Amino acid sequence: MSIAKIGDAKLKITQRKSGIGGTARQRETLKTLGLRRIGATVVREGRPEVRGMVRSIAHLVDVEEVTE
Numbered sequence: 001m002s003i004a005k006i007g008d009a010k011l012k013i014t015q016r017k018s019g020i021g022g023t024a025r026q027r028e029t030l031k032t033l034g035l036r037r038i039g040a041t042v043v044r045e046g047r048p049e050v051r052g053m054v055r056s057i058a059h060l061v062d063v064e065e066v067t068e
Contacts, residue, residue: 009046010066015039017060029053030060 015035019027033053034042043066044050054063 010043010068011046011050011054012041012043012064012066013054014041014062015060016062019057019060022057022060026057026060029057035061 013033013035015030015038018038019030030036033044033050034040046065054061
């Protein structure tokens, strides 16, 4: 386990599957996170709000924790 505090960790989120065929809410979540196409990667703060968004589209993305 990491010694970093929850607020210190960042999440590297990579879109692996398309939002097509998903609900409108899932497509909006992808858009809100800044994921526009398969293979796109963004780094976001590991805040509870972001973790909740990632949880709702977990089947479409890969997530890894990054410490800086």
